[in-house]
Amino acid sequence: MNKKITMLVLSAAGLAALVLYPILIPNPYYIHLAETILIYAILLFGLDIVVGYTGQVSLGHAGLFGIGSYATGVLVFKLGLPFWLAIPASIAGAALFGAILALPALRVTGPYLAMVTLAFGTIVQILINEMTFLTEGPMGIKIHKPEVWGHKLSEVEYYYMVAALMVISLIIVHRILKSNLGRAFEALRDSPIASDCMGVSVYRYKVYAFVISAGFAGLAGSLYAYSEEYISPNTYNFELTILFLLAVIMGGRKTRSGALIGALIVVMLPSLLADIELFRQIAVAAAVLGVIGSAYMLAKKRSTVRGVIVPLLATIGLAAFSYKLDNMVDWRLTIFGLMTLFVVYYLQDGIVGFLMSFVGKGRGHVAAVAASGVAPFQHAQGGQQGAILLKVEQALMQFGGLKALNQVDLNVTQGSVHGLIGPNGSGKSTMMNVLTGIYKPTAGKVEFAGVVISGRTPSEIALGGVARTFQNVQLFGEMTATENVLVGLHNTFKSNVLDVMLHTPRYRREEAAARARAASILEFVGLAGLANEEARNLPYGKQRLLEIGRALGLNPRLLLLDEPAAGLTAPDIKELMAIIRKIREHGITIILIEHHMDVVMALSDVVTVLDFGQKIAEGVPAAVQSDPKVIEAYLGGSAETLALAKH
Numbered sequence: 001m002n003k004k005i006t007m008l009v010l011s012a013a014g015l016a017a018l019v020l021y022p023i024l025i026p027n028p029y030y031i032h033l034a035e036t037i038l039i040y041a042i043l044l045f046g047l048d049i050v051v052g053y054t055g056q057v058s059l060g061h062a063g064l065f066g067i068g069s070y071a072t073g074v075l076v077f078k079l080g081l082p083f084w085l086a087i088p089a090s091i092a093g094a095a096l097f098g099a100i101l102a103l104p105a106l107r108v109t110g111p112y113l114a115m116v117t118l119a120f121g122t123i124v125q126i127l128i129n130e131m132t133f134l135t136e137g138p139m140g141i142k143i144h145k146p147e148v149w150g151h152k153l154s155e156v157e158y159y160y161m162v163a164a165l166m167v168i169s170l171i172i173v174h175r176i177l178k179s180n181l182g183r184a185f186e187a188l189r190d191s192p193i194a195s196d197c198m199g200v201s202v203y204r205y206k207v208y209a210f211v212i213s214a215g216f217a218g219l220a221g222s223l224y225a226y227s228e229e230y231i232s233p234n235t236y237n238f239e240l241t242i243l244f245l246l247a248v249i250m251g252g253r254k255t256r257s258g259a260l261i262g263a264l265i266v267v268m269l270p271s272l273l274a275d276i277e278l279f280r281q282i283a284v285a286a287a288v289l290g291v292i293g294s295a296y297m298l299a300k301k302r303s304t305v306r307g308v309i310v311p312l313l314a315t316i317g318l319a320a321f322s323y324k325l326d327n328m329v330d331w332r333l334t335i336f337g338l339m340t341l342f343v344v345y346y347l348q349d350g351i352v353g354f355l356m357s358f359v360g361k362g363r364g365h366v367a368a369v370a371a372s373g374v375a376p377f378q379h380a381q382g383g384q385q386g387a388i389l390l391k392v393e394q395a396l397m398q399f400g401g402l403k404a405l406n407q408v409d410l411n412v413t414q415g416s417v418h419g420l421i422g423p424n425g426s427g428k429s430t431m432m433n434v435l436t437g438i439y440k441p442t443a444g445k446v447e448f449a450g451v452v453i454s455g456r457t458p459s460e461i462a463l464g465g466v467a468r469t470f471q472n473v474q475l476f477g478e479m480t481a482t483e484n485v486l487v488g489l490h491n492t493f494k495s496n497v498l499d500v501m502l503h504t505p506r507y508r509r510e511e512a513a514a515r516a517r518a519a520s521i522l523e524f525v526g527l528a529g530l531a532n533e534e535a536r537n538l539p540y541g542k543q544r545l546l547e548i549g550r551a552l553g554l555n556p557r558l559l560l561l562d563e564p565a566a567g568l569t570a571p572d573i574k575e576l577m578a579i580i581r582k583i584r585e586h587g588i589t590i591i592l593i594e595h596h597m598d599v600v601m602a603l604s605d606v607v608t609v610l611d612f613g614q615k616i617a618e619g620v621p622a623a624v625q626s627d628p629k630v631i632e633a634y635l636g637g638s639a640e641t642l643a644l645a646k647h
Helices: 002-024 028-053 061-079 083-105 110-130 155-177 180-190 192-197 202-228 238-251 256-274 276-299 305-322 329-346 350-358 428-435 458-463 481-488 497-502 505-524 540-552 570-585 597-603 621-625 628-635 639-646
Strands: 388-399 402-413 417-421 443-448 466-468 558-562 589-593 606-611 614-619
Touching: 002 028, 002 155, 028 061, 028 155, 028 180, 028 202, 028 238, 028 256, 061 083, 061 110, 061 202, 061 238, 083 110, 083 202, 110 238, 155 180, 155 202, 155 256, 155 497, 180 192, 180 202, 180 481, 180 497, 180 505, 192 202, 192 458, 238 256, 238 329, 238 350, 256 276, 256 329, 256 350, 276 305, 305 329, 388 428, 388 589, 402 428, 402 589, 402 606, 402 614, 417 428, 417 597, 428 466, 428 558, 428 589, 458 466, 466 540, 481 505, 481 540, 497 505, 505 540, 540 558, 540 570, 570 589, 570 597, 589 597, 597 621, 606 621, 606 628, 614 621, 614 628
Parallel strands: 417 589, 417 606, 466 558, 558 589
Antiparallel strands: 388 402, 388 443, 606 614
């Protein structure tokens, strides 16, 4: 409750500041400056979706910003459209180009994506410059402030219009990012494979992220055109692209306050770097703050000498270097680059993240609700006990000359626990990846509930009733235990983007129902007391249980557990076995890959043994345990030789 009151007070103070700013500071220049900061903040709200949440590096947002500006400029200058048509058209136009820009994001990541988006921004600038019949080329386009019922808005009136749209944008972005959409975006960044296996299509949500982000860039571009009343191609250059990226990183990713601070940086930094004397003063002030901050961190034992020495020397060096410069023109991009490197290495969570950690607070999460008796997941539906649920026929998975799976058959019956064992490198995890669509088999087929699923995407298979965990834990580290389970419950949401933006009753009902089920699932796996803890901070054993809980959110008929007991202590293994038995009691069929033989033998109805990609044995646990081929595979010799060795 105190947190909510604090947020309300801060929000009211922010709104009051926006309203009173033109009254307290009536100078038109400073009003226009604040207006520009608010416009850039709108763009950065959207850019943070791509950079902060999905983890994509986009250097094309200056181009999208330019598309929004020129869409408005052309529609107003050429066709005389009013602002209430020009602004939505700019948003739609930029969103369309955002969808086009998203296409390479489906195939490339990291530096390759950065290069593609940078090329996009460069092409947009060239086209704006060359398409003189539409954009007037280097001459630029002049437009005037919007008119409302025949009245041309003054600078102050237009400031209030921009401020209102910024607040609306902030609310919309905040709602999106705190919804199932925001959780999907964040899951993509942490583990695309796990996202796909939770029914969150990587392709679809990458496109959603780019389109929504581009829409905000289009809105910002349109407002910028009206604000400046003149636009030209050289505005949307490489320097602006770098500034936008620097602003998101330096302000603080995944925070709206970080975007506002970043917008302030975008507007003020070029001016600061244009005046050599002002730059020297700021560099000296930064060095002084660096010394004070380093001393404080060392005194409070929050850092070591090794941790503070490099940033401290960097700030002092920058202050000294500033007095060696005669002008800033040739050094602007160099300083931008150095600042970006500094922030990436030493302020990874930006200014807001640094301040939060400085006062001992972490990122804010929506608090989990208490378990209220809601069923954690449904009893598995369909099929008859003992009928074949999963059928693998002659599965071949070949990587070059290596056959990871070689003509393997597998039948899993409804309601059973089917153990899948074998030495390291025998093909167990490859089989898991084939069953869940991560790998498409070279030959053979996989049937689930009578339907061929080999060749389908992981998200389609997951939504069809097949859930899994991973050999190496694939949790979403910066999300809480509750939020991880909510990603597993993503399939329960039928609301669209508009429902999320408007917080319609349908969306609120679905969110409340999902949170109630998430609380029940966490209680089911014994993690109710850790519901608000970030996944990366959980003990390893609890992370394993959380991964199982997240998979149960899909209401699966078949659950694939890939070495769930790996690395667990004896008490944790005992707890895990009890949970697996409870899952089976709900009618869910389980395939269990495990190296702990006592776990496999105690839980499994049938055990299949793989070795070098081939099935060498199958049957009840006791029979498999004494099979000569299995003994040879595990112990490296024939059963007869081992028997003689004992005597």
